[in-house]
Amino acid sequence: MxxxxxxxxxxxxxxxxxxxxxxxxxxxxxxxxxxxxxxxxxxxxxxxxxxxxxxxxxxxxxxxxxxxxxxxxxxxxxxxxxxxxxxxxxxxxxxxxxxxxxxxxxxxxxxxxxxxxxxxxxxxxxxxxRGAGSWLDEWGHLEQSASEGSTDARVSGTAAEGKIAAQIVTPGFEAEIAMRPAFEDRDGQIRRIAAAGGCDAIVIDADVLVIGDGRVDQWDGRQLLKRRAEQLRSEVATW
Structure with missing residues (x-):
């Protein structure tokens, strides 16, 4: 084709x-x-x-x-x-x-x-x-202002614990993954976690996901949640 x-x-x-x-x-x-x-x-x-x-x-x-x-x-x-x-x-x-x-x-x-x-x-x-065929960490085309607050993204578990799960819920779709991680790589605020013997992988951006009021840098297995648009706007206003 x-x-x-x-x-x-x-x-x-x-x-x-x-x-x-x-x-x-x-x-x-x-x-x-x-x-x-x-x-x-x-x-x-x-x-x-x-x-x-x-x-x-x-x-x-x-x-x-x-x-x-x-x-x-x-x-x-x-x-x-x-x-x-x-x-x-x-x-x-x-x-x-x-x-x-x-x-x-x-x-x-x-x-x-x-x-x-x-x-x-x-x-x-x-x-x-418009983003077709984009890689996992190429999300700049997603979620314009009208829908930023309507996506629920969360991660639980860590590579150190030997298990990790992620879930994404939007008005258009819901999907999840659970895997046993074998490899973790970091590039600035981006974390890439992959399973052994297959294609399964998760990519996380610490600028978007938080632990309550903390950052992914202090991630210890507690659930990561998507930062709300008002949090991001507040931080931008103080820089």
Whole structure:
């Protein structure tokens, strides 16, 4: 596929094609906390608990609000890599990416989905400028002012404890990861934590997540929470 393809607005029918794939990479992006994990997908069914209608996949645990999905694109994240499904959410951006591995089975399913659900070819440059295909720590395109206060991002556990979990909840989606970390790297305020023997990883920005009134620099296993927009504005005003 040379150019990104916008898929038809029949998202639930599309989502229920995912159960046919081999395990895929689920990438979840939020400002200050993002993660990737390998997972199977099953059938999405209705989930109660919010005013908006939500659907949940029992295999991956991914929860989506169909009303908040603006578009889904088949978009190649790099040369010689199969296309990924990039989900564009209203007032948020590309918060979810589902990335098939390059296997004969997956490539056959991708071709079938492109044929059945393809709607329009779009310029790759437009999607890249808006954050499609971005890395875990490239969240500058996410959460404009209208939605900054509506995202709940939290982390519990530490690499030293041998277990770590993260959860991201937005009006458009909910997702979580739990893993046994084997590697941790720091680059300034950015922490990258990876599991052994797989793709699972978490990226944390200490400028966005806090422990109560503290900083991630003093993280000792207590739960990390997303800093609210008013906290960030207050700090900027004092610098």
């Amino acid at each position: 040379d150019q990104p393809l916008r898929l038809k607005n029949c998202h639930e029918a599309l989502l229920n094609q995912f159960l046919h794939f081999d395990p895929m990479h689920l990438v979840v992006r939020s400002r200050g906390l993002s993660f990737v994990r390998e997972t199977n997908f099953g059938v999405f069914t209705s989930k109660r608990g919010r005013s908006s209608r939500m659907i949940r996949d029992g295999e991956s645990g991914l929860v989506l609000c169909p009303e908040r999905i603006e578009s889904v694109y088949l978009f190649s994240p790099g040369a010689n890599r199969p296309p990924a499904f990039e989900f564009d959410f209203a007032d948020y951006g590309f918060g979810i990416s589902i990335q098939p591995r390059e296997t004969p089975r997956n490539l056959e399913i991708l071709a079938r989905i492109a044929s059945l659900f393809g709607d329009a070819v779009v310029p790759a440059s437009d999607l890249i400028a």
